Amino acid sequence: MHNPFVPETLEGWSVLHLLYRFDWPRLNSCSAPAREAIAAGAVTALEQTMSGDEAGATAFVQVLGHKADVMLILFRRSFDDLGRAELALAQTELHAYLLPTTSYVSIVELGMYEMTAKVHRLVEQKGLRPESEDYHAAFDALMAEQRQRVAGRLFPAIPAARHVCFYPMDKRRGELQNWYSESFERRAEMMLEHGKIGRHYAGKVTQIISGSIGYDDWEWGVDLFADDALTFKKLIYEMRFDEASAKFAAFGPFYIGLQFAPPDLGKLLKGELPSL
Amino acid sequence: MHNPFVPETLEGWSVLHLLYRFDWPRLNSCSAPAREAIAAGAVTALEQTMSGDEAGATAFVQVLGHKADVMLILFRRSFDDLGRAELALAQTELHAYLLPTTSYVSIVELGMYEMTAKVHRLVEQKGLRPESEDYHAAFDALMAEQRQRVAGRLFPAIPAARHVCFYPMDKRRGELQNWYSESFERRAEMMLEHGKIGRHYAGKVTQIISGSIGYDDWEWGVDLFADDALTFKKLIYEMRFDEASAKFAAFGPFYIGLQFAPPDLGKLLKGELPSL
């Protein structure tokens, strides 16, 4: 059955954000070459849990402030692959210098308000009886077509931008303003308005949304990538005034950092600013 | 007295969720055979607190992210048996490598909105005077019959599915929307609607509800088991739009992981992905 209240979603990478503080006093007691070796060992271990680009990717981010020193964003094919990578990391020498602070489990998701309405219309135009076998077949065929079309957004590469902003969020279920009690049309309308603001920032920021209902404590995770860190503040501030955010968004903690190339992990461990 | 506001409930297994992080640096300093021995010792200790399948079961889950490395779900006949198992685990060698992060105490529960209404009707049809001795006897007989009928759901085996999702929840008592101030009929209606969505996922997901009023910080614990992790997200997202969830559900933290066969605990301790 296709629940008329629920927008269809398409899913891609399984995602694991891992945030750690370094045990600096112990790291500082290692020689520079030792730190390079520790870093190289960890990068290799993570790579060995993947076979080829198809298998996933890992972003490395130096996080500002006390919340973490480093954030790893793992894109993989399945939760099994995430579990395998997490265990591989636990076996590295680096792991003994890591103090886990938080993490986030999710799956890359495209929420398809416009698409859902469109697919429903197309199926209806064909005159199919709702919930009949033909109806489901037609629906599934159209969704598969869409999935093909947006495959690049479901399984994106890590955007090559210096700044990374990550935060989880919910749609609010207040006693007076409850996203989940709004009609499909109102929600679609608000998401459309919300999306328009985002499009003004096209080229300046890349956004990857992942769904975490059933996997973690918030409903969605948002990763933003930009060359200019100001873009995050401008974008999110402007969005805060649109109805979908102003009335219905609840935000979790924000994490901000500097993305760097995996081979530069050794520089980070030595206290030198790594670069992308 | 049978309080007309309160749905009857039937109870089964006493349940204890135990979540731990591993002390990886110390585990990693053990040889592979030592880790196998540590694992075997813990599995044996837990088994020895039970005598036969009737006595209970234990699920082993590798948890993703920082919240835990492993979750044990203990089904037992009583809180005494849970206490005995928890102490047995504390005496194992493994326990010295475990850092407790959280836990959950509950009892498998079937909330019987439909049943309660039906039993009330049946008893009334027999023309019994409410709260008379005959009335109570008839009521108790019907409940015992039901208990027999649903015994398999009160004392289920651990579902043999790869993915496990656990979360606690409440029914909200807001100032404007208060589940416990709604009439029995409205609540029964909403639970019926809620249940219908669940039934569309029959065969894809197995759900075990346990009640924790008086035992832990939320009113219920929910365990979901599925082969495909996407099922959790699809199911819970769809349910979030039904009235019982949209208006009245408050959710605690979510835990997601990979179930594995107890003999594979040694693989987990060695950093290899265990399988079911």
Next chain:
Amino acid sequence: MHNPFVPETLEGWSVLHLLYRFDWPRLNSCSAPAREAIAAGAVTALEQTMSGDEAGATAFVQVLGHKADVMLILFRRSFDDLGRAELALAQTELHAYLLPTTSYVSIVELGMYEMTAKVHRLVEQKGLRPESEDYHAAFDALMAEQRQRVAGRLFPAIPAARHVCFYPMDKRRGELQNWYSESFERRAEMMLEHGKIGRHYAGKVTQIISGSIGYDDWEWGVDLFADDALTFKKLIYEMRFDEASAKFAAFGPFYIGLQFAPPDLGKLLKGELPSL
């Protein structure tokens, strides 16, 4: 002056709940006789801070889950006596194996809604001028009489039941539903209804209420004792539908455990299930 909004209360034992986790790895490195000696030392130390039954009592509870391994409930004559007991415990060998997780400070309290109304009526029937000296003398005499009558409930012995449930709670002060803005009569009415439900469980559960306004973070602490752990769930669930709870109760964390006889503390430290 007798504030007409405020129900009179009568007070008994000073109460201190102390919850600890065990440092199991270090405990496990002690021999069995050593653990017995550690336990005996702690029990003796606590006893030595009392002289006779009049001086108080201590309940020992094995707590389920990660919140604690053991809960001690101290009933004493005064806060001085509680302070003395806490210090005595700190000097024991056991204390080095205890990791404090939480505690609760309160005084056994009987909230007298019905009594207050009755005493007010009696004093008025005598035709005394409110707030006159005679009025106060008559009032105080009647209260002293009541205090005598309920002395057993103000200074109860520890109920000899296997299961113990402890939780703190508040009466809510919401913007729309505020317990403290309701009239004395409405509150008395709701407490009466609330009490009726409790009385249906008479013989199955013993309840000890203690007041903690000014002493700890919630307004009251509730200790329930029952042979059958299911009683807690049934009772609290049923109560959640009465108006006093549904609209006005806010609940803190719940602690559940197995009461045992003090001489069995040694068994607990050795990882064996202690019994009452």
Next chain:
Amino acid sequence: MHNPFVPETLEGWSVLHLLYRFDWPRLNSCSAPAREAIAAGAVTALEQTMSGDEAGATAFVQVLGHKADVMLILFRRSFDDLGRAELALAQTELHAYLLPTTSYVSIVELGMYEMTAKVHRLVEQKGLRPESEDYHAAFDALMAEQRQRVAGRLFPAIPAARHVCFYPMDKRRGELQNWYSESFERRAEMMLEHGKIGRHYAGKVTQIISGSIGYDDWEWGVDLFADDALTFKKLIYEMRFDEASAKFAAFGPFYIGLQFAPPDLGKLLKGELPSL
């Protein structure tokens, strides 16, 4: 300018509450004379940061429960003096046995609702043009007079009572009931009613209010001193029904303890009940 919405306040001592748990295992490994020496050193160090009674005072409180073992309340002339005392304490031998749990920074404050209205009236009676230089001079002169009159309450000695209760609080800013949106007159009225209840407890309890807006996480800190611990519960319970508290008070954590004479700190460290 004198903002007509804002009550004038008068200020006295700078206040620092410091709460610590003891590292009992390490303390217990010290001999009795060593513990006496550790205590004496800390008391001396705190005294040396003051010169004479004018310079301040320090209260010593044994706290009940897990929140702390000891609370120090420092009254000093300035934040510089508080900083100096905190550093002096950090240099003592005792400090190595202290585990800080929480603290509170504030300044003794008299909120002058009645006074403000009165001063405004007096100034107006003199026919001064609001905000003129004469107006300000007259206002300041009247306030200085008041400050003189209440100097003893701005720079009080530590009340010599056995029991101490400390808690921080806010005035609520809810969406429907917002203290800061109420008129000056309504607030003055509610504070008057609130104060009347307090006066019924005159002689039984001494209250010291300190303001912490801009200094700590709540708006005010409240210290109560009484010989009989029951007084706190009776007083705060009764106040909870007045409008200022019922609708507008938000309370932080409560700390309860036994005040003792500084020379008795050594007894506390040896596990003996110290006395006042």
Next chain:
Amino acid sequence: MHNPFVPETLEGWSVLHLLYRFDWPRLNSCSAPAREAIAAGAVTALEQTMSGDEAGATAFVQVLGHKADVMLILFRRSFDDLGRAELALAQTELHAYLLPTTSYVSIVELGMYEMTAKVHRLVEQKGLRPESEDYHAAFDALMAEQRQRVAGRLFPAIPAARHVCFYPMDKRRGELQNWYSESFERRAEMMLEHGKIGRHYAGKVTQIISGSIGYDDWEWGVDLFADDALTFKKLIYEMRFDEASAKFAAFGPFYIGLQFAPPDLGKLLKGELPSL
């Protein structure tokens, strides 16, 4: 596009607040000269990450209470520079004596309600077609002019005042009172009123606002600097009654401390009050 709901903002320094507790027992085991050397090393390391005044500044603050012993406020040209400074600090000897408690990431921001309205009017007066290329060019030119005019407030020096107060804050998005749903005009009006109160304290307090949307858990960080600590309490209390604060401000934790000159860090480590 210029979103008519959103006030323009101008940005300056990238800001990082770092708060630490000292590991006093270990610090106290160092000799006085060793502590001086540790301090000097840290000050030098932070300086070496900057080249000239243009590159930034660092404020040193002794924090009162348990939240921290020291707060560093880093003003830098970019997040890269903040990352570089944080890493440099991690490499110092001092770092091994620091226990991070919290931090805050933000960018100095001037919110330009008045300016935005004015710029919009000016551009309109020129008769430019909204969103045309000319319109944008005119708009950007006017903003650049403003940026030039307020450069000193975007890249301020550290105010030379003894007391420092830091707190983060949000504008509330309640179900009934939602800052982001108010019209631009209403918000501008409230910010104007809010600003007027601030101006009465001109000369007594210096305020630096930084924006943290997208960077940290609150929307803004506020740093206040004053010679007299009372100024903070008076100012923030008075502001709490204006509509922008009373109805719409949500406040995070408050940190209060004593600013000192960097060369005095050694005194602090030796337990002597450092001075500005």
